[in-house]
């Protein structure tokens with residue numbers, strides 16, 4: 329029995345660590361000297377296998393969801409990460425986004441959690457998208473595989489984004505991403521999961537006037553031949569629309585975990601986060617067993633991360649039972 333939670337979370341973490349040493353490198357520079365495995369030093373001068381904010385904030389959410397959904401508790405854990413270096417490889421938070429830092433600082437100053445996130449157009453970095461994946465398993469356990477049609481479940485996605493990123497565009501990115509991830513939980517077929525997942529998310533957002541206008545920023549995802557866009561059309565910046573497009577494009581244009589996350593890293597710019605977003609989905613699709621062992625071996629605090637994933641799975645199995653949701657998809661990979 330393999331754990332799908334571990335597939336996704338470790339998939340995200342390993343990809344983050346691959347990208348950390350070359351964050352902000354240009355695509356041209358990486359064409360000259362492409363990343364092919366775990367590197368040490370680089371942008372943040374860290375040992376090989378060092379993961380960053382993307383994984384740290386993802387682990388904050390996992391740890392918080394062990395005790396149910398509590399927005400204040402999630403923010404408490406973000407604050408512990410930012411101030412005390414909790415949920416980090418070596419006791420120090422690094423690579424913190426501007427919008428994220430501002431939101432956590434507001435929370436520390438007494439602002440209620442759901443009023444902390446940035447709402448301006450320039451607050452649409454990838455900072456909530458990169459940490460939303462653990463919510464997939466919680467929503468699946470509580471609302472079942474059709475959570476993308478459920479108002480309450482979608483409200484939770486938007487709220488968890490809004491803790492730091494409260495603009496509709498960032499919230500939609502999280503909704504589309506989790507919709508595709510849920511499809512990958514059902515079947516290991518990136519093209520099918522991408523098509524179904526985007527269709528279902530778009531159907532939801534088109535019906536909601538407050539989101540419909542913002543949805544147009546994601547139109548390329550539902551245009552024919554998105555996967556066949558040439559690489560030069562794919563931007564890999566920290567802007568949430570670019571990051572989501574780039575991550576999905578990498579998933580659609582590769583056939584293994586390794587190729588997917590290396591393609592993402594070598595797009596350059598926001599390497600660790602684009603790779604983390606892609607790596608979570610690639611992990612779900614290909615499974616933990618397909619993550620190269622030589623990469624896993626150097627991941628900082630791997631035992632701790634995997635322990636947290638196991639705890640989360642146990643918690644959610646109970647929750648799924650209470651909510652009469654078949655929990656099998658949380659544990660076993662589909663064989664198709």
Ligand SMILES: [Mg+2]
Nearest residue numbers: 380381382423
């Ligand atoms: Mg990072």
